[in-house]
Amino acid sequence: MMKAQTIEEKQYLVRFNADTKSHLHVLDPNICLTKCPDKICTIFCPASVYKWEEVRMHVGYEGCHECGSCRIGCPYENIQWEYPRGGYGIVFRLG
Amino acid sequence: MPEKFDCIVVGAGPAGTACAYELAKAGVNVLLLERGEYPGAKNVMGGVLYRKMMEDIIPEFYKEAPLERPIVEQRFMMMDKESAVTFSYKGLEWGREPYNNFTVLRAKFDQWFAEKAVEQGALLVCETVAVECIVENGRVVGVRTDRPDGDIYADVVVLADGVNSLLAKQLGFHREWRPDEVALATMEILKLDKNIIEDRFNLEPNQGCTIEIFGDATKGIVGTGFLYTNKDTLSIGVGTLLSGLIKHKMKPYELLEYVKNHPMIRPYIQGSEPVEYLAHLIPEGGYHSIPKVAGNGVLVVGDAAQLVNAIHREGSNMAMTSGRLAAETIIMAKAQNDFSESMLDQYRMKLMESFIGQDLKKYKDATHHFERFPQYFEQYIPMMNRAASQMFTVDGTSKWEKQQKIWRDLGSTKQKFKLARDMMKAWKVMK
Numbered sequence: 001m002m003k004a005q006t007i008e009e010k011q012y013l014v015r016f017n018a019d020t021k022s023h024l025h026v027l028d029p030n031i032c033l034t035k036c037p038d039k040i041c042t043i044f045c046p047a048s049v050y051k052w053e054e055v056r057m058h059v060g061y062e063g064c065h066e067c068g069s070c071r072i073g074c075p076y077e078n079i080q081w082e083y084p085r086g087g088y089g090i091v092f093r094l095g
Numbered sequence: 096m097p098e099k100f101d102c103i104v105v106g107a108g109p110a111g112t113a114c115a116y117e118l119a120k121a122g123v124n125v126l127l128l129e130r131g132e133y134p135g136a137k138n139v140m141g142g143v144l145y146r147k148m149m150e151d152i153i154p155e156f157y158k159e160a161p162l163e164r165p166i167v168e169q170r171f172m173m174m175d176k177e178s179a180v181t182f183s184y185k186g187l188e189w190g191r192e193p194y195n196n197f198t199v200l201r202a203k204f205d206q207w208f209a210e211k212a213v214e215q216g217a218l219l220v221c222e223t224v225a226v227e228c229i230v231e232n233g234r235v236v237g238v239r240t241d242r243p244d245g246d247i248y249a250d251v252v253v254l255a256d257g258v259n260s261l262l263a264k265q266l267g268f269h270r271e272w273r274p275d276e277v278a279l280a281t282m283e284i285l286k287l288d289k290n291i292i293e294d295r296f297n298l299e300p301n302q303g304c305t306i307e308i309f310g311d312a313t314k315g316i317v318g319t320g321f322l323y324t325n326k327d328t329l330s331i332g333v334g335t336l337l338s339g340l341i342k343h344k345m346k347p348y349e350l351l352e353y354v355k356n357h358p359m360i361r362p363y364i365q366g367s368e369p370v371e372y373l374a375h376l377i378p379e380g381g382y383h384s385i386p387k388v389a390g391n392g393v394l395v396v397g398d399a400a401q402l403v404n405a406i407h408r409e410g411s412n413m414a415m416t417s418g419r420l421a422a423e424t425i426i427m428a429k430a431q432n433d434f435s436e437s438m439l440d441q442y443r444m445k446l447m448e449s450f451i452g453q454d455l456k457k458y459k460d461a462t463h464h465f466e467r468f469p470q471y472f473e474q475y476i477p478m479m480n481r482a483a484s485q486m487f488t489v490d491g492t493s494k495w496e497k498q499q500k501i502w503r504d505l506g507s508t509k510q511k512f513k514l515a516r517d518m519m520k521a522w523k524v525m526k
Contacts, residue, residue, distance in 0.1 A: 003369055004283070006347045010372035013283075017487050044340045046281050046347045046374030050263070065374040066137060068259040073274050083130055083261070086241050087222030091136045093105075094200045094284045094371045095328060 012065050017026045018062035019088040024049070024070070025059075027079040032057045033076065041079070042071045065090050100126045100218075102425055103238055103249040105225045105262060107134035107209045109411045110397025111255030112303060113152050113418030114425075116208075119215035121426050126247065127209065127217050128240065130224045135205030137257075139375035142198040142323045143305060145412035150193070152419055153211060161207050164303025164427065165190055168296075172359065174310040174320075175431040175480040190302050198303050198323050198330070200284070207279045228262050234391035234434075235266070235401075236302065249460040251425055251434045252393045252462035255418065258376045260386075260399035268395060269386035273481030275338035275466055278318060278405065281347045283355075283366035284333025289327045290360045295363055296324050307408065310476035312354050316343055320354045321408075322363060329364060331355060334377060336466060365490040373517045379405040384458035388446065394421045401453055406458045406525070413451045419444045457526075470517065478504065 004010050026032060032039065033055060041050040047065050051058045066089055071081035078083075081090070102118055104111045107129035110249050115127040115234040131137040143166065149156050159164075169186035171321050189195040202205055211221050225238040229246060237248035253418045254262045258277065289300070303324045312320030318335030333347070333354050340347060354360055378384070378401040385402070388395045394400075397414035404413065424442040446452050466470055492500075 005352055007346075010283070010348055010369070013369055013372045016240060022398055034132045035219065038344070038425060040341055040344070043344050043346055044279065046339065048346075066366055067374045067376045068277075069279050069374075072272050072277060073257075077271070081259075082226075083224045086130050087132050088149075089137075092139065092202050092371065092373055093133050093489065094328070095139055095142070095203055095282060095373045 011047060014063075015091045016062055016092060017088050017091055018019055019084050022059060022061040023060045023082045023084045023089070024064060026057050027078050027080055029056055031076045035076060041074055045070055098247045100124050100247065100249040100523060101132060101518060102126070102251050102434070103128065103247060104255055106219075106255035106257055106397075106399075107219065107236060108205060108255060108257060108350050108414065109397070110206045110414035110418040111253065112212050113415040113424045114255060114396060115153055115217040116212040116215055116428065117387040117419050117422030118425060119212055119217040121422070122208070123426065123429060124405070127212060128223050128225055128238070129221045129222060133202075133206050133221055134209035134219070135202035138201045138205055139280070139282065140199070140201050140374045140411060141280070141321050141332055141408065142325065143196050143408060143411075144199045144204065145196045145409065146194045148412035148415045152415060157194060157197065158384065161199070161203040163200060165194045165200070166196050166198065166305050167298070167302045167384060168304040170306040170307060171303065172308045173476045173479055174308050174357070174359050175477045176311055178480045178484060180479050180483050185429060191500060198305070198325050200325060200328075208225050216363070216458045222349070225256065227265055227352055228393065230266070235393040238262075238330075250392065251439070252392065253421055253425075254399050254477065255397050256399050259379045260395070260396040262393050263386055263399055266390060266393065268388075268390065271377070272380065272384070273338070274341055274433040275336050275339050275463070276378065276401070278377040278379045279340060279347055279374065280334030280336045280338050280377055281334055281351045281372070281374045282330055283351065284329040285327055285329045285331060285364055285368045286327065286370050287364070291326070291366070292324050292329065299444050305414045306359060308354070308360070310472055311357065312337070313457045313472065314343070314345070314353070315469060315473035316345070317371070317462070317469070317472060318339070319408075320360075322360065328370065329367060331360075331364060336379065336462070337376070338466070344398065366428065375408065378403050379462050381405065381462055382455040385455065388443050389436055389438045392434050394423050394424065394439055394442050402455070404454050404458060406461055407454070409454070416449060416451060420449065458524070460524045465519065468517065468520075469472070471521065475514070
C-alpha cells in the first residue's frame with residue numbers, strides 16, 4: 001500500500017507560508033456559473049486549489065504550487081494570476 | 096535617490112544565477128532578485144543536471160556542489176499495462192570524471208549556486224517579487240518590486256523569471272502560452288534507504304540511474320513519467336502537456352498515483368516514504384515558441400525563453416548556457432556603453448548558433464507531431480509490447496509462425512501502410 005495517495009495527503013507534505021490575501025482571483029464568477037460546465041480548473045489544478053461549491057468557485061490559494069496552469073488552462077481566461085508577495089506562498093524544501 | 100545597478104537579474108534559478116555569476120566575476124555590479132524565501136524554494140526539476148554546461152561556469156563544481164548521484168545508466172521504458180520494453184545504456188565512464196550528469200535536489204543546489212554568485216560579488220536579495228519592468232522611452236530601465244519604495248534601476252534587466260515569465264509577457268515579448276506549449280509535471284520525493292536503492296537499481300554507492308517511462312505512464316497522453324535515484328531518496332513524477340490533461344479531463348495527481356502503483360514501477364518504490372509533493376510547469380513549446388529574447392535594456396533567459404528540449408529532457412543546461420551567453424553580451428554592451436536592442440540582439444544570435452538553437456530547431460515539430468497524432472503512445476507502444484511478448488514466449492510455435500502473428504497484429508494492409516507512414520513521419524520530426 002502506497003502512502004500519501006490523496007491530494008489532501010500529498011499537500012500535507014508541502015510547506016506553505018500563506019499570505020493573508022489571495023494571489024489568485026476569479027475575474028467574473030458568473031462565467032464559471034453559466035459558461036463553463038466542465039469547471040476544468042477543478043480537474044487539472046495539481047493542488048486542487050479550485051473547488052466548485054454549488055454556485056461559486058472556492059479558491060484555496062493557501063495550497064497553491066504557483067505553477068501557472070490555471071492562468072493558461074482556463075478556457076475563458078477568467079483567472080487573474082499573480083505571484084504571492086515576496087517570501088510568501090509555497091516553500092519547496094527538496095526537489 | 097533611487098538604487099541603480101549595472102544589471103538586475105530577476106530570478107535565482109540556473110539561468111539567472113549563471114548570468115549573475117558571470118557578470119559579477121567580470122566586475123559588473125549585479126543585483127540578483129529572488130521571490131522565494133531562498134533560491135530554489137520555488138523551483139522544481141525532475142532532477143538531472145548536466146555537467147558540461149555547469150562546468151563552463153564553475154570548473155570542477157562537482158567537487159563541492161550538493162549533488163545526489165552521478166548517473167551511470169539511463170533507461171527508457173516503453174510501457175504497457177502489464178509489460179514494458181526497456182532500452183538502456185549503462186557506462187562506467189559516466190561514473191568518473193568528467194561525468195555526464197547528476198541528479199540534484201533543487202532547493203539545495205540552487206542555494207549553493209546562488210551563494211557562489213554572491214562570492215563573486217553579486218548582491219542576492221530574496222523574498223522580493225519584481226512585479227513589472229519600468230519602461231521609459233521604449234527601453235527597460237529597471238524593475239518595480241513589491242517592497243516599499245521598491246523601484247530599482249539598471250542599465251540592463253535580465254528576465255530569468257521562469258516558465259510563467261509575467262515580465263516578458265508584460266513587455267509584449269510573447270502572448271500568453273497556450274495549453275499545448277506547457278507541460279504540467281507533478282512529482283514526489285520518496286525516502287528510501289540508500290542500500291535498498293542501490294540493490295533495486297543495480298548500482299554501486301555513488302552511482303545513479305534514471306528511468307524515462309513512455310506509454311502507459313501517461314495513459315497514452317503525450318508526456319513521460321520518470322524515476323530518478325538520489326542519494327537516499329527517489330524522485331518520481333509524470334509530466335503531460337496541459338492540453339492533454341484538459342482534453343482527457345485527467346487529474347495530474349491521480350496520474351502520478353497511477354504511475355506509482357503501476358505493476359512495472361511499484362516494485363522500485365515499495366516501502367518508500369513520500370516526503371515532498373511538487374508541481375511545476377515545463378515550457379515545451381520548443382523552437383516555434385521562443386519569444387523575443389532581446390529588447391532595449393532587456394534580455395530573456397532560461398525557461399522564460401522556452402529553452403527546453405523536451406525530447407531529451409534537457410532544460411537546466413540550456414538555462415545555464417543562456418544565462419552565460421546573456422552575461423557575455425552584457426559585458427560587451429557595457430564596454431561600449433550601448434544597451435540598445437541592436438546591441439543586445441547579439442545574445443539571440445549566440446543563442447541560435449549554440450547547441451540550444453540547433454537542438455530546438457532539430458525537434459521543432461516533434462512535440463506538436465506527437466500531440467496531433469496520439470497513436471504513437473496509444474497504439475504503437477502496446478503493439479511493440481505484444482510483439483516482444485510473442486517473439487520471446489516459447490510455446491512450441493515456430494519462429495516463422497510467430498513473425499506471421501506479429502505481422503497480422505499490425506492490422507489490415509491499410510493499417511500497415513498507415514503505420515509505415517507514421518514511422519516515416521516520426522523519423523522526419525526527430526531526424
